[in-house]
Amino acid sequence: MNKIAAVDLRFLLLAAMLVFLPGLEALKNIFAFLFVLSWLLISKNNNNWGGKWQIIDTIFFLWILADIFVSINAVITHQLSGSNFRDVIRFVLIAWVLSRIYFPKEKLRELALISVFATVITLGYSYYSTGGTLKELHSVGHINHTAIFLVIAYSISLSLFLFDFNNLQKYQKIILFFTTIVLFYASVDSGSRAAFGLIIIISLFNMICLLLKNRKLTSFLLLCGLVSCIGVFFINNPPQSLDRILDKDHILKDDNRDRIRNFSYYAFKINPLFGIGFGNYGEIEIEDIKAEIIKDKGALNLNILQGSHPHNVYYNYLLSGGLLILSIFLWFWFYIVWIIFKLRSNKENEWIVLSSISVLLINLGIGWVNTTLHHEHAILSMFVLGMLISEYRKAEHARSLHLP
Numbered sequence: 001m002n003k004i005a006a007v008d009l010r011f012l013l014l015a016a017m018l019v020f021l022p023g024l025e026a027l028k029n030i031f032a033f034l035f036v037l038s039w040l041l042i043s044k045n046n047n048n049w050g051g052k053w054q055i056i057d058t059i060f061f062l063w064i065l066a067d068i069f070v071s072i073n074a075v076i077t078h079q080l081s082g083s084n085f086r087d088v089i090r091f092v093l094i095a096w097v098l099s100r101i102y103f104p105k106e107k108l109r110e111l112a113l114i115s116v117f118a119t120v121i122t123l124g125y126s127y128y129s130t131g132g133t134l135k136e137l138h139s140v141g142h143i144n145h146t147a148i149f150l151v152i153a154y155s156i157s158l159s160l161f162l163f164d165f166n167n168l169q170k171y172q173k174i175i176l177f178f179t180t181i182v183l184f185y186a187s188v189d190s191g192s193r194a195a196f197g198l199i200i201i202i203s204l205f206n207m208i209c210l211l212l213k214n215r216k217l218t219s220f221l222l223l224c225g226l227v228s229c230i231g232v233f234f235i236n237n238p239p240q241s242l243d244r245i246l247d248k249d250h251i252l253k254d255d256n257r258d259r260i261r262n263f264s265y266y267a268f269k270i271n272p273l274f275g276i277g278f279g280n281y282g283e284i285e286i287e288d289i290k291a292e293i294i295k296d297k298g299a300l301n302l303n304i305l306q307g308s309h310p311h312n313v314y315y316n317y318l319l320s321g322g323l324l325i326l327s328i329f330l331w332f333w334f335y336i337v338w339i340i341f342k343l344r345s346n347k348e349n350e351w352i353v354l355s356s357i358s359v360l361l362i363n364l365g366i367g368w369v370n371t372t373l374h375h376e377h378a379i380l381s382m383f384v385l386g387m388l389i390s391e392y393r394k395a396e397h398a399r400s401l402h403l404p
Helices: 002-006 009-020 025-046 055-078 085-099 105-129 143-163 170-189 193-214 217-236 240-246 255-268 286-297 313-342 350-368 375-401
Strands: none
Touching: 009 025, 009 105, 025 085, 025 375, 055 085, 055 313, 085 375, 105 143, 105 170, 105 350, 105 375, 143 170, 143 193, 143 350, 143 375, 170 193, 193 217, 193 240, 193 350, 255 286, 255 313, 313 350, 313 375, 350 375
């Protein structure tokens, strides 16, 4: 009983949210809410809100206010739904709250381990339920979004395994070795070209960072051997995603997505400042943007395609929340880059910095061809970035204690 009482309730609720994140949406939402609520109650009771107000707190606060504002504007100005503001508020609050909790490094390690292991278990069920074919993770949805989620989980598993290896217990090393291989395979097996490209980049980046850290000949030879084996395997057994890349004359050329981006641009011009509200992209018809196209082109002769969503994170935030939301979105990522730069020499939780770099590359890289930072993979991204910001707060607090 004493051991149970000693466990931080916030840790238990966050761990439960991560367990259900890839598989059960309703339970994920319940535990996400309880995690935030528990932080509020515990912080009020202890009169400890996790440190002084910083720029990142202003970004989070303005992001939530702007999200609510553009949703109200969508209802009043465009008679569209305003209910989809909850997704943004949910993942922003998870990052914000986690950044103000100073979990010990052992607990952060356990949370990361839970997130990747839960993903692998859900992945196993997905393969089993479809007879060995990867369709999607139940809660994450469409295979392209599942691929994004898998690459993020892979980056967490790989960074934790490589850069916190000496601090891991034996069973944790075994689990991470297993999850890293499984998540690499599943990401490639998803057939997503963007996921395939990013997983190769992330793998090489982590390996190079490990070489720079160790500077041993044996490490270099092992890396060269591993890369060679994987390269030979892909040459002799090219995955679907690689075939799809090689079939393209230009790796960044995609006619359908270009047409969707054309549609998204003119949908943005409906309300450039405040957008049309999140989740309302499907409500916009060609008739709604016809006047803008004719005004710009002189005739309705533009090759456009609506699609189910913008397939581009920048256009998604631009047309959903206008320049208001996009400016906050970009400010957030610039600040994340600045935090990563400030923590570049932090060796205590190096794996968090490396995972955060991967999350940044995934969201802003894959984000050019698909809608990243929303729903489940936004939560997983913000889980990593919340840990990063928490590490920055701790570093800043330690530095302030040593000031004269």
